[in-house]
Amino acid sequence: MLRKLLATLLTSAVLVTSLTNAAFAVPNEPAYTAHNIQQIWAKGYKGEGMTVAVIDQGVNLTHEYFTGQIIEGICVYQNTSPNLCPNGTKNQTGIQAASQRFDKGVIVSSENHGNMVAGLIAGKPNEQAPGGVAPNAKILMANTDLSLASIITALNYIYDNREKYNIVAVSMSFGVTGGSQRDYILNCNLNPDFAQLKATLSKLRSVGIMPFAASGNGYILNEVTASAPTCLSDVVTVGALDAQNKVSVYSTMNAKVELLGTDYAKSATTVGYQTSGGTSAATPVVAAGYALLRQAFPTASAQLVLDAMKQSGRLVDDVVRKQIPVLDMVGAYNLLAGSTVIPSPPVTPAVAPKVSFSTTTGNLVISIKGYAGQMFAAKIGNTWVVNPVLANTPGLSYTKIVRKATSKSTVKYEAYINGKKVATGSIVIR
Numbered sequence: 111m112l113r114k115l116l117a118t119l120l121t122s123a124v125l126v127t128s129l130t131n132a133a134f135a136v137p138n139e140p141a142y143t144a145h146n147i148q149q150i151w152a153k154g155y156k157g158e159g160m161t162v163a164v165i166d167q168g169v170n171l172t173h174e175y176f177t178g179q180i181i182e183g184i185c186v187y188q189n190t191s192p193n194l195c196p197n198g199t200k201n202q203t204g205i206q207a208a209s210q211r212f213d214k215g216v217i218v219s220s221e222n223h224g225n226m227v228a229g230l231i232a233g234k235p236n237e238q239a240p241g242g243v244a245p246n247a248k249i250l251m252a253n254t255d256l257s258l259a260s261i262i263t264a265l266n267y268i269y270d271n272r273e274k275y276n277i278v279a280v281s282m283s284f285g286v287t288g289g290s291q292r293d294y295i296l297n298c299n300l301n302p303d304f305a306q307l308k309a310t311l312s313k314l315r316s317v318g319i320m321p322f323a324a325s326g327n328g329y330i331l332n333e334v335t336a337s338a339p340t341c342l343s344d345v346v347t348v349g350a351l352d353a354q355n356k357v358s359v360y361s362t363m364n365a366k367v368e369l370l371g372t373d374y375a376k377s378a379t380t381v382g383y384q385t386s387g388g389t390s391a392a393t394p395v396v397a398a399g400y401a402l403l404r405q406a407f408p409t410a411s412a413q414l415v416l417d418a419m420k421q422s423g424r425l426v427d428d429v430v431r432k433q434i435p436v437l438d439m440v441g442a443y444n445l446l447a448g449s450t451v452i453p454s455p456p457v458t459p460a461v462a463p464k465v466s467f468s469t470t471t472g473n474l475v476i477s478i479k480g481y482a483g484q485m486f487a488a489k490i491g492n493t494w495v496v497n498p499v500l501a502n503t504p505g506l507s508y509t510k511i512v513r514k515a516t517s518k519s520t521v522k523y524e525a526y527i528n529g530k531k532v533a534t535g536s537i538v539i540r
Contacts, residue, residue, distance in 0.1 A: 139240035140353065141375035141386075145395070146440040147243055150402050153443070157247025160401040161275040162231050163268040163319075164394070165261060165282050166224035168210040168253030170217060173225065175233040175241075175378040181248035181275055183208025184267045186260040193255060203267070208251035210380065219380040224251065226386050227283050229377035230394040231401075239376045239383045243398030244405075250275055256284050258307060261339075265310045272319055278404045278412070280314065281397040282323040282345075283390035285337030298341040300462065300480075311344040318412040322397040324389035325349045326362035341366065346416065350392040351436055356426070361389055363430040368420060370436045371395040399437050407446045418442040465525045465533045469540050474515045474523075479508040481527050488525045490515075515539045 142148060161181060168185070169176050185195035185207040195202040196209045210225070211218045228242075232249050235241030250271065252264035261282075268277055288303030298304055311321050323340040325347045339345045347366045350358035350373040357363060358373055371392035376383050396419075403415045410418075422441030425433040463480030465488075478486055478500060486497040486509070495511065503510040515521060517539055525533040 135237060136235040137237070137240055137376075139375050141372035141395070142240060142243065144351070144355070144372050145243075145399060145437045147399065147402075150406070150439045150443060153406070155402050155406045157232060157242075157244025157398070157401050157405060159276055160244060160247040160405050161250055161277045162244065162247055162394075162397055162401050163250040163252065163264075163277050163280045164224070164228050164231065165252040165254060165256075165264050165280065166227050166284070167221045168208055168224045169228050169251055170210045170222075170225055170378075170380050171205070171208065173378055173381070174236060175225075175229050175239065175383075176249075177234060179228075179232050179234060179249055180205055180208045180251050182250045182271065183253060184250075184264055185209075185253040186263045187255045188257050188259055191255040191257070195253070201263075208249075208253055210253070217380060222378075222380040223283070223390065224253070225378040225380060226384075227281060227377075227390060227394045230375055230386060230391060231281060231398040233378055239378070242377075243395055244401045247398065247401050248275065250277060256286065258286055258288065258303070258338075261286070262306055262310050265307075265314060268319070269310070269314055269317070272314075272317060277319055278401050279397045280319060280321045281394045282321065282339055283388070283393050284324070285326055285340060287337050298336055298338055299343050301338075304338045304342060307338055308342050308344065311339060311342055315344045315412070320346060320397075320400055320412050320416060322346045322348055322393050322400070324393040325364070325367050327360040327388050327390075328362040329360060346396075348389060348393040348396045349434065350389045351426070355436075357428040357434070358389075358392075361392075363428050363434075365431070367431065367434060369396050369423065370426060370434055371399075396437050399439055399442075402439065403442055403446065406443060410446055415442075415446065418445040421445060463527075463532075465527070467523055467525075467533070467535070467537050469515075469537060470512075471540055472514060472517050474513045474521060474537070474539060476511040476513070476525070477508055478511070482509070485528050486526070487529075488523060490523050491521050 183205050185202040187193050187200045196206050228249050230242055232242040232244050232247045235245055254260040289301045323345045340347045346368050349367040349370050350361040351370040352358040353374050373391040375386050377386045419442045420435050422445050423435030423438045466477045468475045481500050486500050488495045500509045519539050522536045
């Protein structure tokens with residue numbers, strides 16, 4: 111059973127405004143100042159020509175914040191969902207497909223999460239709200255039931271339309287869980303429930319579309335994140351930074367978090383505006399910042415731009431993690447302009463965990479794959495071999511242990527990882 115978790119939107123008083131087109135002065139937004147975003151705007155980069163895809167609940171297409179900003183939409187609901195797309199079916203494309211859900215002809219105003227997220231990316235500035243981080247960018251809005259199947263369909267649609275709309279990033283502020291085995295929950299890259307989602311995200315990243323996802327809003331220290339997409343290796347996980355420049359109290363923090371974004375900028379609700387909240391808000395801020403840098407440096411690779419964002423940010427210490435980079439747009443811009451970014455090493459693909467036994471002349475060879483950092487023990491005949499902390503053998507992507515043994519003998523073995531038996535059998539030594 112999958113359960114769907116929208117990252118919590120912190121509540122605040124909603125400011126309902128008259129939606130006019132009068133002349134205005136754009137209000138200052140401290141959450142943007144914290145990232146030096148206005149200085150990038152002053153250089154002439156506001157997202158022109160860039161599109162950011164968003165997977166969420168849809169937006170109010172009549173809201174002034176989104177006039178002309180939604181360039182395309184897709185709506186996907188599974189048959190198990192009672193909800194329908196705007197055209198009365200379970201699947202729709204086109205701008206109208208991006209619409210927030212209606213029930214009996216009335217907009218479901220409580221489902222305003224998509225408005226917040228999309229507004230932080232490319233909302234149109236006015237006298238009440240500052241606009242998005244990339245106010246001249248466009249949005250491809252995926253309106254879904256947030257089931258795995260629907261998310262994958264939306265991601266494939268984004269991939270298929272990447273060149274038509276110049277899609278550079280995907281922003282995802284939700285989580286889904288799957289699987290019941292502890293091995294999968296603690297390493298979601300190997301979870302078969304997420305295999306197709308992982309492959310689709312990898313496909314997007316391979317063509318330069320950077321997927322950003324919220325780390326989640328949980329208070330558990332050093333939590334092992336088991337919800338997708340944030341737990342998957344091809345996703346850039348974003349945590350939240352509060353107005354005091356500290357990791358927000360609710361922000362899930364673990365080794366997967368790569369960047370921090372502010373969580374308190376004003377953005378759209380269904381009919382007005384309010385202060386945002388949650389890692390849901392931090393994620394589109396970072397994704398839109400990435401889009402600005404892609405506009406400024408069109409020949410830089412997607413990975414190089416991400417590296418600049420991670421290397422330039424002020425470092426924040428947390429009780430769980432130390433030295434976490436905060437998005438600094440000017441710092442990243444300067445790094446890219448000076449070509450001083452050191453590319454990150456390529457991501458090592460996940461190795462399917464396996465312990466195997468083989469032989470060479472007079473030797474028993476134990477190969478241990480996918481268990482780095484864990485405790486290994488093996489009983490070989492009446493002898494125990496113990497390695498408290500596994501590390502890959504130099505030059506190899508796994509641990510290799512070679513033990514002398516009597517030739518022409520049959521040896522029984524049992525292997526354990528963290529006390530759990532993972533292999534047993536017998537082998538003839540040559």
